[in-house]
Amino acid sequence: MRYVVIGAGAVGGTIGVRLGEAGRDVTLVARGAHLAAIRERGLTLRRPEATVTWRGPAADGPGDTPLPADTVLVLTVKSQHTAAALAAWVDAPVAGGGPAGERLPLLTAQNGVANERTALRLFARVHPVCVWLPATHLEPGVVVANGHPHPGMLHIGRYPVGADDTSRAVAADLTAAGFVAPVRDDVLRWKYGKLLNNLGNGLQALLGPDVPEWLAERVRAEGEAALAAAGIAHTTVEEEAAERGDLVRHRPVDGAQRAGGSTWQSLARGAGSAETDHLNGEIVLLGRLHGVPTPVNAAVQAAVRRAVRERVPAGGFPLTELREMLGRPAT
Numbered sequence: 001m002r003y004v005v006i007g008a009g010a011v012g013g014t015i016g017v018r019l020g021e022a023g024r025d026v027t028l029v030a031r032g033a034h035l036a037a038i039r040e041r042g043l044t045l046r047r048p049e050a051t052v053t054w055r056g057p058a059a060d061g062p063g064d065t066p067l068p069a070d071t072v073l074v075l076t077v078k079s080q081h082t083a084a085a086l087a088a089w090v091d092a093p094v095a096g097g098g099p100a101g102e103r104l105p106l107l108t109a110q111n112g113v114a115n116e117r118t119a120l121r122l123f124a125r126v127h128p129v130c131v132w133l134p135a136t137h138l139e140p141g142v143v144v145a146n147g148h149p150h151p152g153m154l155h156i157g158r159y160p161v162g163a164d165d166t167s168r169a170v171a172a173d174l175t176a177a178g179f180v181a182p183v184r185d186d187v188l189r190w191k192y193g194k195l196l197n198n199l200g201n202g203l204q205a206l207l208g209p210d211v212p213e214w215l216a217e218r219v220r221a222e223g224e225a226a227l228a229a230a231g232i233a234h235t236t237v238e239e240e241a242a243e244r245g246d247l248v249r250h251r252p253v254d255g256a257q258r259a260g261g262s263t264w265q266s267l268a269r270g271a272g273s274a275e276t277d278h279l280n281g282e283i284v285l286l287g288r289l290h291g292v293p294t295p296v297n298a299a300v301q302a303a304v305r306r307a308v309r310e311r312v313p314a315g316g317f318p319l320t321e322l323r324e325m326l327g328r329p330a331t
């Protein structure tokens, strides 16, 4: 199988370079200064054990040449970019006839739980991936992958349930590339468990590493209540941690710890958007549908949108203002 990684940033860059190192045929899709840097100097992947530079095909879209029929598309853009990325690829011609949306499997290797439904409107074969992979992308052409001894854990299945030959074949390639890659019949249950974990992403992006415990607990408690009211199953923290065990731990790279999670990185890069409306926003949506109040998740959404708009530096949002937004002024 060949892999086209759409959005070769922190996660996509790590997956793509590792698959390439394992001898798989990989094309990295990127845009802007990052694409220019990859084309000029290759993609540098810094890891705890070594730094490697990947030099292979890099593209900004599908182009006119039909994609080989054994291509697997791996979507690794942030959730707010999913619809645009899929629209660019759905009608790409495939060798032997037919468009990518009908012929090719699409992996959604992203946080959040809405990408799969968005994808299934356009792609007939959607494979959710639950991504545990600590990586950082702050400068063009460079990705830092802190996972050790394995770069990450990638649970894979078929949407909406089950697993098939493609899930198993991709898992085998990911395993050959060094990842822990369990095949799951219930991969969405793992993704909902991960969603609860990712409710802290926005708080970390706003406040930095010292997020008050009461805030982290409130976003999670609201999340658990909304999922329970909606009748949605999710993995527990303990279940996920037991699976990961010592297989994927954070290790410093070039003497530096990982700076912050994926939403923190969006603010640190001064990106024009963040993923929070698809993480905390998913809980707010479920709360509205099922009559569960979710004021803290809604405040985090609003605060992150404001931080993006006003270009607040990562971790630089005043806690007092967040408290005001929650109707809980500083005492």
Ligand SMILES: NC(=O)C1=CN([C@@H]2O[C@H](COP(=O)(O)OP(=O)(O)OC[C@H]3O[C@@H](n4cnc5c(N)ncnc54)[C@H](OP(=O)(O)O)[C@@H]3O)[C@@H](O)[C@H]2O)C=CC1
Pocket: 006, 007, 008, 009, 010, 011, 012, 029, 030, 031, 032, 034, 060, 076, 077, 078, 079, 081, 084, 085, 088, 109, 110, 111, 112, 131, 132, 133, 134, 135, 136, 137, 261, 262, 265, 271, 275
């Ligand atoms: N970073 C991490 O450690 C982890 C991230 N995740 C999840 O993985 C997903 C990806 O996150 P992450 O890797 O951090 O994100 P990044 O922003 O590092 O990488 C995504 C890349 O995709 C590019 N992109 C966006 N739209 C397009 C497009 N239409 N065509 C080509 N390139 C495009 C972005 O460019 P631009 O910068 O211009 O927008 C960016 O370079 C998210 O859902 C995230 O929550 C999950 C676990 C860990």
Ligand SMILES: CC(C)(CO)C(=O)C(=O)O
Pocket: 111, 131, 132, 133, 134, 135, 197, 198, 201, 260, 261, 262, 263
């Ligand atoms: C779990 C965490 C916070 C770190 O890997 C992540 O998923 C992210 O950065 O988005």
